[in-house]
Amino acid sequence: MQLLPKKGILLVNLGTPDAPTPSSVSRYLKTFLSDSRVVDLPKILWQPLLRGIILPIRSPKVAKLYQSIWLEGGSPLYVYTKAQAEALSKKLPDHEIAFAFCYSEPTVNMAMDKLLSAGVEDILILPLYPQYSCSTSAAVFDAVARSLQKRRAIPSLRFIRDYATFEPYIDALVTCIKNHTSEHGIPDKLLFSLHGIPVRFANQGDDYPLRCQATTAAVNAKLVNELVWKEDIVQLTYQSKFGKEPWLVPATDATVESLAKSGIKHLQIICPGFSSDCLETLEEISIGIKESFIEHGGEKFSYIPALNASDNHIEMLEKLIYQHF
Ligand SMILES: C=CC1=C(C)c2cc3[nH]c(cc4nc(cc5[nH]c(cc1n2)c(C)c5CCC(=O)O)C(CCC(=O)O)=C4C)c(C)c3C=C
Ligand SMILES: [Fe+2]
Ligand SMILES: [Fe+2]
Numbered sequence: 001m002q003l004l005p006k007k008g009i010l011l012v013n014l015g016t017p018d019a020p021t022p023s024s025v026s027r028y029l030k031t032f033l034s035d036s037r038v039v040d041l042p043k044i045l046w047q048p049l050l051r052g053i054i055l056p057i058r059s060p061k062v063a064k065l066y067q068s069i070w071l072e073g074g075s076p077l078y079v080y081t082k083a084q085a086e087a088l089s090k091k092l093p094d095h096e097i098a099f100a101f102c103y104s105e106p107t108v109n110m111a112m113d114k115l116l117s118a119g120v121e122d123i124l125i126l127p128l129y130p131q132y133s134c135s136t137s138a139a140v141f142d143a144v145a146r147s148l149q150k151r152r153a154i155p156s157l158r159f160i161r162d163y164a165t166f167e168p169y170i171d172a173l174v175t176c177i178k179n180h181t182s183e184h185g186i187p188d189k190l191l192f193s194l195h196g197i198p199v200r201f202a203n204q205g206d207d208y209p210l211r212c213q214a215t216t217a218a219v220n221a222k223l224v225n226e227l228v229w230k231e232d233i234v235q236l237t238y239q240s241k242f243g244k245e246p247w248l249v250p251a252t253d254a255t256v257e258s259l260a261k262s263g264i265k266h267l268q269i270i271c272p273g274f275s276s277d278c279l280e281t282l283e284e285i286s287i288g289i290k291e292s293f294i295e296h297g298g299e300k301f302s303y304i305p306a307l308n309a310s311d312n313h314i315e316m317l318e319k320l321i322y323q324h325f
Pocket of ligand 3: 240279280284
């Protein structure tokens with residue numbers, strides 16, 4: 001009888017500082033923004049700018065923002081990603097589960113060591129980005145390849161490129177929105193705010209905008225179909241612009257401002273591209289965008305939390321894993 005190879009699952013997310021301090025944030029941003037998948041300027045131009053200007057100016061400012069959302073167990077992104085891995089371990093006791101980050105610890109290489117030393121021979125790589133982008137999912141792919149580059153024995157590998165329209169993911173978002181609206185009411189407008197990318201990446205072949213549109217359309221179709229609402233109150237926007245070049249539009253911040261000015265009183269925002277709450281949802285949206293909405297004439301605002309380590313999310317991830325194993 002041939003024994004089945006031991007299976008492992010590697011959850012990978014972006015990365016986050018290990019403390020809300022300027023030095024820790026600077027270390028994290030330096031690794032993150034030195035990846036050519038994220039910023040693809042020539043190194044000879046970009047590195048002096050990054051080290052000489054961007055890190056010294058941005059790190060203390062961003063450290064303050066992290067302080068406003070820091071949890072007892074660390075950065076929210078770290079806390080939720082770890083909790084997702086722990087919950088999946090309980091659900092899948094026959095599988096070895098590890099989690100890692102592209103730009104902080106535990107690194108992909110550390111997690112690979114853990115899985116391989118546990119005797120895993122077949123690994124499913126699950127980037128926790130529902131919508132593919134070259135700046136995220138492909139960066140996970142690179143980190144995995146780098147980690148295996150110097151090893152003599154490499155495992156079988158499967159890679160989840162994206163799950164933007166995976167039905168259980170769409171259902172998990174629908175449930176989340178329905179639960180929220182039953183408590184807070186149906187808003188005048190519901191924004192699906194996804195992290196932006198430079199327009200140039202999309203022009204060069206990154207299908208991220210199409211994947212974001214696909215998620216938004218699939219969720220809205222179900223909500224309309226289930227008669228949660230009749231009108232088209234859903235709109236897709238892009239947040240967290242970084243740098244000077246054009247990013248995907250419409251931008252969340254400008255849209256919120258103009259909605260408030262045009263008389264929208266009740267606004268809700270969901271960020272379906274973030275599998276865990278993090279700086280970009282908890283600070284930028286839930287604090288910053290809320291303030292802007294109220295300041296420009298809005299009255300009622302709520303942020304619909306990410307799926308995080310909810311049962312809803314863990315069951316969805318379990319189905320995703322089964323689909324690929
Ligand atoms: C050129 C810069 C950036 C691109 C491209 C980009 C794409 C991208 N990012 C996420 C998810 C997250 N980004 C987060 C923080 C963050 N992102 C950038 C820049 C780019 N992101 C920066 C500089 C930062 C750090 C904060 C800041 O300085 O403003 C986070 C949060 C991390 C945390 O610790 O909480 C996430 C998550 C996606 C999904 C994406 C492309 C689709
Ligand atoms: Fe980002
Ligand atoms: Fe941001």
